[in-house]
Amino acid sequence: MAEALVKFFVQRLNSLLVEEIETFSGLEDQMHRLVNTLREVGQYTEEMSCEEGDAATCGWVNELRELISEMDDHIDEFIIQMDRQKKSDCLVLTDCFRSELLKIESRLALAVHRMAELKIPTTVEEMEYSMENPHELEGRGEDDRKKSQEQASQIASPKNSATIGGQKKDDKDESQDFHDSQKSALKISTTTGGDEEDNMETSHGVEEGETSDQTFSQFQLDYNKLPYYLQSCFLYCCTFPEAYWIHKGRLIQLLVAEGLVQEKAGEIMEDIAEANINELIIQNMLQEEDNNPNRLSVPYLYRDFCIHKMEKKIFTATCTSPIFSFPRSARRVSIDLDKITVTPDLTDLQPRSLFLFGYQDLPEHDRNWLTLPWAKFLRVLDLEGRKIKSLPDEVENLIHLRYLGLRKTNINQLPASLGNLRALQTLVLRWCGYFKALPAKIINLAKLRHLKLGPNNSWGTTPSAGIGKLKNLLTLTGIHADCCITRELGNLVQLRKMGIIDVTGENVGEVFASIGKIQGLLCLSLMGKYVDHQLVLVLPDSFSPPPTIRKLRLDGLLQKLPQWLGSMKMLTKLRLGFSYLSENPMLVLHLLPNLTRLTLWQAYVSKQLGKEFCRVGWFPKLEFLQIASNVLEEWTAIEKGALPSLNCLHFHCCSKLRMLPEGLQFVTTLKHLYLFPLLDDHKERLKPDGGEENYKIKHISQISFIPTSCCEPSARRNAGDMCG
The missing domain is CATH 3.80.10 (Leucine-rich repeat, LRR (right-handed beta-alpha superhelix))
Incomplete structure (x- = not known):
């Protein structure tokens, strides 16, 4: 995880230098020096074996983790203070922060010096030998060590990393720890019906009756072969409770918000995140729900390993028992409210992510935690299913927040101060209480990428005038088809997913004119309007849909299917809902050669x-x-x-x-x-x-x-x- 720690932090620093130009004005040289030094450290962590085997290296990694956490704290606090101060006071803050950066540079230089003194097994033979004899390499000469490190840089390169096998001494100790916590052999059960024992399958050659430390050994090898960004993605999936299906789109947006996706020139971060997830599915380290590839979970055998690894690396602190205390260094906090009796104390923490799961809810007197000092550092806040009706005005102080999940809450109003969340990338307001319009200041969220509204009422939510200014939007769903605002949608040329409610004969022209301008659109959902308790959808007879659309959903009474539907050759998923067609829809739909999923929900009478x-x-x-x-x-x-x-x-x-x-x-x-x-x-x-x-x-x-x-x-x- 050392490689992930360093490289993702370097990636964040580079982003801040681009996105916070005014904040870091006059500090660019120092920030670039930090980046360059950390890159040097990052190159070293590439050569390290995946589990930092000996005690000296483990100690160095722990110090590095603490140092990066402190840098992260200083930077986040500096951004908060600069946001609050008047321009005249910013010079004083900048000078103070410059001094802090000098101290960090000194400590980082010491870490680099220690890094150069560390001796690690480097050739394949040495790595295998050191697993059994971890101390015998320490007495080698300097020339031998340098030669071995040069060989290691070739062996540990990404193209060769999958060929490095073996298990280090630490792996054995960790395996024993894991074995002690698992009192029986682990087995995988399929869902194909019949007796459970008749449907047992094996994974990676793990047979029924094998000991759990052997199972752990195999999983350790699988995990070690993954590049750093896939290791992080895999561990992150265990932030969610056991037996919890993770929606793929939600996971993608969370990974981007967490900064756990490696950047690639010219590619959209969400596409890279999805590719990472798909790779874990191919490796059988994530599984899809039967017949619903958008719902994911960690296979329970891998989950036991993942939880053990996550806790050891303090990747995420999960509260799943009545009595639990969080380590002070926890950056991500996951709480299962169904398994606790007392609200956990987060006073001494500075988490970047907070997840609340379960059917139970926080006591009324414990719902003011957003006003507490530790909340100001949050980047991810997921409150899905909580019974809150509103957000406190203090939400405006969460200027680092990138993901705000309010799905299935009782939220019925949003504070105007929501527009101050300048870092916000994803706002989820699906299946909430009733609210007809968004705050006008929502258009200030220039970095917003996903705005997911509705269906919280039967006529959608009216977006703010000026919605067309949000040029980074990739997702916009659940919006009311207001004629004036609908015209602006055509300006959102980067949109990939769009959902519009209340499409009628009066606004259908504007709606489809805007849709036609979004040539990269991948998913489209259109819902009609209720007329005398009947959902009615009006579609134009002539239309040239964007050729990129792969998923289409149409809800509402239709007189007939439009012929242009049969021209959507890239379509892979289609739902027709409450169409009540009198003619066989397959006469048109069979013209779609790439269709893989078809739902006819009250579509054909x-x-x-x-x-x-x-x-x-x-x-x-x-x-x-x-x-x-x-x-x-x-x-x-x-x-x-x-x-x-x-x-x-x-x-x-x-x-x-x-x-x-x-x-x-x-x-x-x-x-x-x-x-x-x-x-x-x-x-x-x-x-x-x-x-x-x-x-x-x-x-x-x-x-x-x-x-x-x-x-x-x-x-x-x-x-x-x-x-x-």
Whole structure:
């Protein structure tokens, strides 16, 4: 983690020199000297083995961590003081900070001197040998040590790092610690139905009955092979509680806000973060939820290892027990409110990130913590699910805040001072209390990248006039289609995700004119307006959608599907909701060759589906098909050879469905079938012992259903609400 610590801090210093030009005026030379010295240290940490094996090196790394933390504190405090002072007082503050930088430079020079004196195993042979004999290399001559370090710089380069194997003495000690905390062998369970023991799988050759220290050894090797930015991404995922699904988009935005994404010239940070996450998925160190690749979790075997590693490195302090005290050096704090009885004391901390999880909430008298001195350093504040109704005015003091998550809170108003959060990148206000408009000063948030609103009411939130000035916006969702403000959306040419509510005949022209100007748009969601309790969506007959759109969601009654929908060749995900079409939508949708996920939620009013619903040759890449319909009674047949890639078939709210299609048995790629609810007599026909329709589904590995006889009246009411 030493490499990550140094390189991400250097990256932050470089960003501050660009973004805070006025604040650091007159200090540029000193800041550049710090950057150059830290780069030298960073090159050394590249050559270090991943776990800083001997005691001297571990001590040096701990000192380096403390020094960087202190530098971070001084810089953050200086920025706060400069923001509050009058111009005449800024010169005094700058002089004081210059003196602090000189002290830091001196301490950093000592660290560099100590770094040069450290002896580390460098060649592959020496690394393997030192794992068993860690002290025998200390007596070598200076020439031998330099020669070995030169060889190490080649061996430890990124292209060769994956080939370096073995386990150091510290790894063994750490493995024993881990083993002591794990009293039984660890196993992985799949979700493919049947008895749990029949579905045990192995990971990296770990067999049932192997000891946990052997498991730890393998995981240590997997972890060591990762570059520093993937190690940080992996550890960060364990900030979230066990059995908690992490939304991929949320994780991407958090990683960017935390500064845990390596910069690449010409690339958007969110794209780099997503690539990092995808690499961990490929390595099986993150897993996707079945049939929902946007929901992620750490496999529980890896999670045990990750938690142990995270606590050892003080990467994140997690409070998951009734009695818990945080280490003073904790930079990230994660609290599971369901597992504590007393609100943790954060007085002595200076955290940069705070997460509150669980169904329980803070006591009323403990909700004023945003006014406490330690909160001023926060960069990430995630309050999802808390019962707060408003933010205190003191929120304006959180000038370092980059991520503010208020999803599923009871927030119904935002203070005007929110516009003072000049570093804010992400503001999440989805599924909150009712508020119709944003504060006018929201347009002062020049660094804002993601503004996620709604659906907190049936007509969206009106953005502030001047919203078109936020040139860095990549995400803008849940906004009301106000004609005057909608014209400004066309100025947000960097937008990649847009969601507009209340699209009507009066404003549809302005809406689509703006959409047409955003040629890099990837995701688009359009919702109509309620007219006499019916959601109605108006779409233009002629339109040339941006060719880059990959995900599209349309909610509201449609007379017919527009022909331009069939021209969206890059579309991979489509949801039609409450469209109530009388014509078969597949006649248009089959023209989308790259479609992988299709949801028809009350989209097609037909009691019966036949072969014409999905012909051979249509939807060659479709993996997920979800159908919700109050009227559907039977799907009579599927042509043999149709749906060649289908993995999941999901029937939701199809309370009248009494027949699955003949030919379903030929869809051999199908692994998951969901029936919510399932008619009781239909259940009998699908039973494996004598069920007359069982031959259609016996090749499917996972079948989930809720028979209507098991549905409680309240569940039926809820299902009815969901089905609209």
